[in-house]
Amino acid sequence: MAGGWDRFLETGRVPLGEWVEAIEKFVTTNLSGFFDVIRAIFKGMYDAVDTVFAGPPFWIIILVLVLAGLWVRGWKFALGMLAGLLLVVGVSQWENAMHTLALVIVASVIALIIAVPLGILTARSDTASAIVRPILDFLQTMPAFVYLIPALVLFRVGVVPGIVATIIFALAPGVRFTELGIRGVDREVVEAGQAFGASPGRILRQIQLPLAMPTIMAGVNQVIMLSLSMVVIAGMVGAEGLGTDVVAGLTQLNTGLGVEAGIGVVILAVYLDRMTAALAKPRQRRFPRKRAAAAQETPAPVAA
The missing domain is CATH 1.20.5 (Single alpha-helices involved in coiled-coils or other helix-helix interfaces)
Structure with a gap:
């Protein structure tokens, strides 16, 4: 220097x-030993999730995903996803799609484990918010390719640099939405909890987090979508999945291969987006028929 x-x-x-x-x-x-430990942890998490999705026959995973879509979104969404997932199988991209899904899940979970507590901290401390906000601005405006350089140096070629770059790229919305949701809770409700002698931790668990949950879940949705948008960049550093074929289609000018892999990314994006968007809504709004049936079964109160 x-x-x-x-x-x-x-x-x-x-x-x-x-x-x-x-x-x-x-x-x-x-610090090479420290980063070797992180690499081993991230690689182990990815291998475990990848085994769950890529190990069983494709029809079992499709059945599980479609049934989950039927439960959360209804039969129209489930039928559309069934057609889409079968199309992924038909173009021989199922294994790559499951590798990509495993990468997205691992990166999103780690990003949320970091983002949600950090968002809670920034919501409860103006000083922390003032410090974290410019860092998040930096993370969101820095070109995603730049994250690959230190990730490659520290973690070597493979899926781990892709996971690390994805975590950094997708982290900011989780923090921002968590802070926004908690700060948006009605102050009078919080003051009522304080008046009844509730501790700050209890107010956070029983008042602020439940009321902020729709906004926090919207942040979860954005984290997952940004993670999925990084699959192509992760494919450039040796991560398995659809990104590898997209990169191959680009370098070889193979339009067919690129479109097939791109369709897989789109179908995964639609499924994850619709599912997380539905989970962001209160349960009674997601299941209006069950709520109506329960209301009909509940006997009317007898007037005194």
């Missing part, structure tokens, strides 16, 4: 790149 300062004094050019490379060299030299 001293040499960088000398060149700055001579040329007037800020040696930012040299400083970053010096930090990178220090990290890779002194």
Whole structure:
């Protein structure tokens, strides 16, 4: 770094790149064991989830996904997803689609484990919010390809750099929506809880989080969608999945291969988007028929 300062004094050019490379060299030299442990953990999580989805016969996974869609969204959505998933099988992209789904699930879960507590912290502390907000702005505006460079250096080629880049890229909406949801809770409701002697932790668990849940779930939806948008970039660093075929179609000018893989991404995106959007709604709005039937079965109160 001293040499960088000398060149700055001579040329007037800020040696930012040299400083970053010096930090990178220090990290890779002194913290390589730590990143090897993280790599092993992320790879183990991915392998476990990938085994669940890619291991069984395709018709079992399709049946589970379609039944889940039927329960949450109804028969029209389930029928459409059945056709879409069978199309993925028909174009020989099922295994790649399951690899991609495993990557998205692992990256989204890790991103949410970081984002939700951080969003709660920023909602409860203006100081933390003022510190975190510019960091989130930086993460959202930095080109996604830039995240691949340090990820490759620290975690080597494979699925783990794709997971790490996806986590960083998808983290910000989870934090922002969690903070927005908690800050949007009616202050009078919180004050009523305080008046009854509820502790701050109890107010958070029993008042703020339940009332903010629709907004938080909207953030979960955005985290998943941004994770899925990174599959192509993850394919460039050796991650298995649909992104690999999209990259191959681009490099080989193979339009058919690119379209087949792209259709798989679209179908997964539609399924995950509709499912998480439905889960963001209160249960009684997601199941209006059951609510109406329950209302009919409930006897009317007898007037005194």
